[in-house]
Amino acid sequence: MMMDFILAKFNYWVYVVLIMIGFYGMMTKKNLMKKLIGMNIFQWSIILFYISIGSKKNATLPIIMDIHSHAPSAADYINPLPHVLMLTAIVVGVATTGIALTLLVLIYKRYGTIEEDEVIEALKK
Amino acid sequence: MITQHFPALIVVLPLMVSFIVFVVGIFRVRWCLPLVLTTLGLCVYFSVDMLYRVITEGSPIHYRLGGWEPPWGIEYVVDYLNGFVLVGISVISFFAGMYLKESIRDEALKSKMPQFYTLFLLQVTGLLGITVTGDVFNLYVLLEIASFSAYAIIAMGSRGADFAAFRYMIFGTMGACAYLLGVGYLYIATGSLNMGDLSMLLPKLYSSKTIIVGFVFLLSGIGIKMGMFPVHTWLPDSYSLAPPGVSVLLAPLFTKVGAYVLIRVMFTIFHPSFSTDIYPVTDTLSFIASIGVLFASVLALAQRDVRRMLCYLIVAEMGYIVFGVASANHYGLIGAIFHIVNDMFMMASLFIVAGVVFNETGTSDMDGFKGLHRKMPVTSFVLLIGAFSIVGVPPTCGFFSKWYLVLGMIEAGRYFSLTVLLISSLINAVLFFRLIEITYFEVKEEGAYKIGEKNTPFSFDNLSLYSLIPMVFYASMVILLGILSGTIVEHIIIYALPQAFKG
Numbered sequence: 001m002m003m004d005f006i007l008a009k010f011n012y013w014v015y016v017v018l019i020m021i022g023f024y025g026m027m028t029k030k031n032l033m034k035k036l037i038g039m040n041i042f043q044w045s046i047i048l049f050y051i052s053i054g055s056k057k058n059a060t061l062p063i064i065m066d067i068h069s070h071a072p073s074a075a076d077y078i079n080p081l082p083h084v085l086m087l088t089a090i091v092v093g094v095a096t097t098g099i100a101l102t103l104l105v106l107i108y109k110r111y112g113t114i115e116e117d118e119v120i121e122a123l124k125k
Numbered sequence: 126m127i128t129q130h131f132p133a134l135i136v137v138l139p140l141m142v143s144f145i146v147f148v149v150g151i152f153r154v155r156w157c158l159p160l161v162l163t164t165l166g167l168c169v170y171f172s173v174d175m176l177y178r179v180i181t182e183g184s185p186i187h188y189r190l191g192g193w194e195p196p197w198g199i200e201y202v203v204d205y206l207n208g209f210v211l212v213g214i215s216v217i218s219f220f221a222g223m224y225l226k227e228s229i230r231d232e233a234l235k236s237k238m239p240q241f242y243t244l245f246l247l248q249v250t251g252l253l254g255i256t257v258t259g260d261v262f263n264l265y266v267l268l269e270i271a272s273f274s275a276y277a278i279i280a281m282g283s284r285g286a287d288f289a290a291f292r293y294m295i296f297g298t299m300g301a302c303a304y305l306l307g308v309g310y311l312y313i314a315t316g317s318l319n320m321g322d323l324s325m326l327l328p329k330l331y332s333s334k335t336i337i338v339g340f341v342f343l344l345s346g347i348g349i350k351m352g353m354f355p356v357h358t359w360l361p362d363s364y365s366l367a368p369p370g371v372s373v374l375l376a377p378l379f380t381k382v383g384a385y386v387l388i389r390v391m392f393t394i395f396h397p398s399f400s401t402d403i404y405p406v407t408d409t410l411s412f413i414a415s416i417g418v419l420f421a422s423v424l425a426l427a428q429r430d431v432r433r434m435l436c437y438l439i440v441a442e443m444g445y446i447v448f449g450v451a452s453a454n455h456y457g458l459i460g461a462i463f464h465i466v467n468d469m470f471m472m473a474s475l476f477i478v479a480g481v482v483f484n485e486t487g488t489s490d491m492d493g494f495k496g497l498h499r500k501m502p503v504t505s506f507v508l509l510i511g512a513f514s515i516v517g518v519p520p521t522c523g524f525f526s527k528w529y530l531v532l533g534m535i536e537a538g539r540y541f542s543l544t545v546l547l548i549s550s551l552i553n554a555v556l557f558f559r560l561i562e563i564t565y566f567e568v569k570e571e572g573a574y575k576i577g578e579k580n581t582p583f584s585f586d587n588l589s590l591y592s593l594i595p596m597v598f599y600a601s602m603v604i605l606l607g608i609l610s611g612t613i614v615e616h617i618i619i620y621a622l623p624q625a626f627k628g
Contacts, residue, residue, distance in 0.1 A: 026295055039298055046302055046309070053313050082312070085262055089305065092269045096298055099276050103294070106280065106287045123285045 011052035018045035032107065032114040036100045043093045047086045054082035128174065132188035132201040135171040135211070136254040136267075139164055143246035150239020158226055161242050165219040168253065172215040176208035180616060187259075195259075196322045202259035205621035206462065209613075210256050210385050213466040214378055216602075217473050218249045220595035221374040227591040228370025228480050234281060241281070241371075247274035248374060252382050261308045261394070262318045264386065265301065268350065271382075272297045275363075275375055282367040289362035296359040300349030303342045310339025311394075323394050331403055340399070343390050344406075351383025352443055354417020361436040365489075369480030372432065373595075377472035380439055381465045384446045388461065391450060392623040401453045411451035415545040418444035422552040432479045432489045434556065435472070438515060441549055442468050448542050449530045455626045457533020459618050464526035467514070467606055471523055474599035475511040478504055481592055494560060496568040503593065505564050507600040512557035514603045517550050522606035529614075 006013055018041055025038020055078050062077040108114050111122040127134075142164040150157050175186060185204035189195065203211070225245060229235055251271025258264050276297070280290035312318060314335045315326040330336050345356075352360040364376045391400050400406035418441045425437035446468070449461025479489055481504055486493040498505035514523035527550070534543045588596075606613070619627070 023299075026299065032291060035295060039295060042302055043298065046305055049306070050309055053309065082309075088262075088266055092266065092301075095269075095273055096294070099273055100291065100294055103276070103280055103287055103291045107291065110287065119288050123288065 012049070015045050015049040015052070018048065030116045032104055032116060032119075035116075036097070036104065039100070040093070040097060043089075043096070047089055047093070050082045050086045050089070054079040128178075129188070131171045131175050132186060132203055132257055133190060135168055135175075135215070135257060136201075136250055138167060138171075139246045139250040139253065143243045143250065146246065147239050147243045150242065154238055157239055157242050161222050161246065162219070164246065165215065165222045165249065168215040168249070169212075169219050172208070172211040172253075175203045176212050176617075179203060179205060179208045183620075195319050196317055199263050200259040200319055200321070201257050202321070203257060205617055206388070207256045207385065209462070209617050209621060210382070210465060211253060213469045214249075214252050214256060214382070217377060217469055217599075218252070218374055220598055221245075221370065221473070222249075224373055224477060224480070224592050224595045225370040227589055228373070228484060229368060230484055234368070237281070241278070241368075244274045244278040245371070245374065247271075248278065252378050255382050256385060259320045260318055261311070261320060261323070265305050265308060268304065269301055271379065272301065272350075275379065278371050279363045279367040279375070282371070284366075286363070286366035289359075289366050293359040293363040296349055296356065300346045300356075302346070303349065304346030307339045307341075307343030307346060310335050310342060314339070320389065320394050324396070327394070327399075328396055331399055337404065340390075340395065340404075340406075344387070347383055347387050347390065350379075351387065352380045352440055353447065354413060354420060354440060354444065357417070357421070357440045357443075360440060361433055364436045364439070365430065365432040369432075369476075369483050373473055373476045373480055376436065376439060376476050377469045380443055381446075381469050384443060384450075384461070384465050387447075388450060388458075392458075392625075397453055397623055397625045407451040407453045410447055411539055411542050414444040414447035414451065415542045417441075418448075418545050418549045422549040426552055426556055429491050430489050431491055431494070431560070432476070432483070435475055435479060438553070439472060441553075442472070442515075444549075445527070445530060445546060448539070448546060449533055451542075452530075452533040452537035452539060453626075454533050454536050455622065456529050456536060458622050458626050459614055460526050460529030460531075460533050462618050462621055463522075463529060463610070463614065467522040467526045467603075470599055470602045470606060471511055471514045471521075474507055474596065474603055475515070477592070477596050477599060478508045478511065481588065481596065491560065491563055494564045497564045499568075501588075504588070504596065507596050508564060509561060510600045510603055512561060514607075516554045516557055520607045521603050522610060523603075525607055525610040 022038045022040070022042030022045060026035055026042060029035050029038060059076055059078045062080040104114055107119060111119050113119060113122070142160065146157050146160055149160060179186060185202055187195075188201040190199045190201065193199070222245060225241060226238065229238070229241065234241075248271055251267050251274065254267030255264055255271065258267060276290050276294045279293065280287045308318070311323060311327075314330050314333055315323055317323050317326055327336065349356045360380075364372050367375060391397070391406070421437045421440035421444065425434050425441065428434035428437060442464070446461050446464050449457045449464060451457075482493055482497065483489040485501070510521060514521035517524045517527045519525070527546070530546065531543065534546070
C-alpha cells in the first residue's frame with residue numbers, strides 16, 4: 001500500500017529526498033565547500049522536479065521529423081516547456097557555482113581556511 | 126515608433142551597455158562614466174515616458190517580446206504600480222551611478238572601475254527587469270541576474286565582505302530556488318507562466334493543495350530576497366560591508382523590489398480573497414512582521430556602526446511595508462505602495478551620507494559623526510532630512526506613507542501591529558536624535574579630519590559635485606514626495622490598487 005504510493009510517484013520522492021539532503025548540507029555543514037555542494041544538490045533537485053513534470057510515458061519528442069507524414073496528436077508529445085525552462089536554470093546554477101568558487105578562492109587566500117568557524121575567528125581579530 | 130519598444134529597451138539597453146562598458150574600459154577608462162550615465166539617463170527617460178503614457182492613456186502598456194502572444198510568449202507589462210516603481214528605481218540608480226566613482230577610494234579597486242560599472246549596470250538591469258516583466262519565470266531569471274551582480278559587487282567591499290557575500294549567496298540561492306519551486310507548482314496546476322493568464326486560471330483551483338504549496342514557496346522565496354524577518358540574517362552583514370557607493374544602490378532598491386514582487390504575487394497573480402478569506406495569510410504575515418519590526422528596531426538601537434544600524438532599519442522598514450500589504454485594504458495598500466518608493470529615497474539619502482562620512486573620516490562608527498556639521502553642513506542637513514523622514518516628521522515623505530499605513534491598520538483592526546509600528550517609530554526617534562545630537566552638538570578635537578586637503582572650485586563640504594548632487598537630490602526628493610503626496614496618491618497610487626481595494 002505505502003510502497004505503491006511511493007513507487008507510483010517515485011520521481012517526486014527522489015526530488016524531495018534530494019532537496020532535503022541539499023538543505024541539510026547548506027544548514028549544518030561548517031565547511032564552506034560542503035555548503036556549496038549542498039547548495040548545488042538543492043538546485044539540481046529542482047531541475048529534476050521540473051523535468052519530471054514535463055515527461056510522459058510512451059510519448060515522443062516534440063519535433064516533427066517529416067512534414068509529409070501524418071503528425072501525431074499533441075497528446076503524444078512530451079511537454080517541452082519545462083525542459084526549456086531548465087536549460088535557463090542550469091545556466092543560472094552554473095553561474096552560481098562559478099561565483100561561489102571564486103568567493104571561496106578569495107576567502108581561502110585571505111584567511112587561509114574555508115572552515116566557517118575559523119573564518120569568523122579570523123575576522124574577529 | 127521607437128516609443129512602443131520602451132518596455133523592452135529599459136531592460137535590454139543597460140544589459141548591452143554593461144558588456145560594452147567593460148570593453149571600453151580596457152581602452153579608455155575616462156569614457157566609462159559618461160557612457161554609464163547616458164544609459165541610466167535614458168532609462169530614466171524611458172520609465173518617465175512610460176508612466177506618463179500610462180497616466181494619460183489610462184490603460185497598461187503591453188509589450189510582447191518577439192511578437193509572441195501572451196500565454197506562450199514573454200510579455201512585459203507596465204501599469205500604474207510598476208510604472209511608479211520603475212521611475213523610482215531608474216532615478217535612484219542614475220544618481221547612484223554618479224556617486225559610484227567618487228565613493229571608491231581604494232587604489233587597488235580604482236583600477237577595476239570598468240568591472241564595477243559592468244556589475245552595476247547588470248544590477249540595474251535585473252532590478253528594472255523584475256519590475257517590468259509580466260512572466261513569472263522571466264522574473265526568476267532577472268532576479269538571479271540582480272542577485273549574482275550583487276554577490277560579486279558586495280565581495281569587493283571592506284574586510285569580511287567576501288565571507289558576507291558567500292553567506293548572502295547561500296541564502297539568496299535558497300530564496301531563488303524556493304521561488305522557482307513555487308512557479309513549478311503553479312505551472313503543474315495551470316500550465317501557464319504569464320501573470321495575467323495565471324490570475325484568470327487560478328481562482329477555480331484555490332482549493333487545490335498544489336496551489337497552496339506553490340503559494341507558500343513563492344512567499345518564502347520572496348521573503349528571503351526582500352530580507353523579511355526571520356530570514357533577514359544575510360542583510361546587515363552584506364550591505365554594511367559592501368563598497369559605500371554600491372550600498373547606495375543595493376540597500377534601497379533590492380529589498381523594495383522584493384516588496385513589489387510580494388504585492389504582485391499576493392494581489393495580482395492571486396486574487397486578494399485568497400490571502401484574506403480562504404487562507405489566513407495576511408494574519409500570519411502581520412504577526413511575523415510585528416515581531417520582525419520589534420526585533421530589528423531593538424537591534425538597530427544596539428549598533429554603534431551607522432551603516433549597520435541603517436541595515437537593521439531596512440529590515441524594520443520592510444516590516445512596515447508588510448504591515449500595509451497584510452492589512453489588505455484601501456489605505457493599507459496605498460501606504461505600502463507609497464512606502465516602497467518613499468523608502469527608496471529615504472534609505473538612499475541616508476546611505477549616501479553614511480558613505481560620504483565613511484570616505485571622509487575612514488570610519489562608519491558613530492564617533493565619525495562628531496561635530497560633523499561644522500565641516501560638512503550640507504551632509505549633516507541631508508542626514509537630518511533622512512532621519513526626520515524615517516521617524517515620520519512632516520513634511521517629509523515618511524510621515525505620509527506611515528499615515529496611510531496607520532489608517533489601513535486601524536481599518537483592518539490590527540492594533541497589535543499598530544502598537545508595534547508606533548513603538549518602532551519611537552525607537553527610530555531615539556536612535557536618530559542620538560545621531561543628530563552627536564552630529565550637531567558634540568565637538569571633535571581639531572585636526573581629526575582628513576577633510577580640507579583638496580580644493581575644488583565648487584566646494585561645499587569639500588565634496589566634489591559627483592557626491593554632492595546625488596546627496597542633495599535624494600534629500601530634496603524626500604521632501605518633494607512628501608509635499609506632492611496628495612497628487613501622487615490621487616493620480617497614480619489609487620489606480621495601482623487591485624480592483625478589490627479601489628472603493
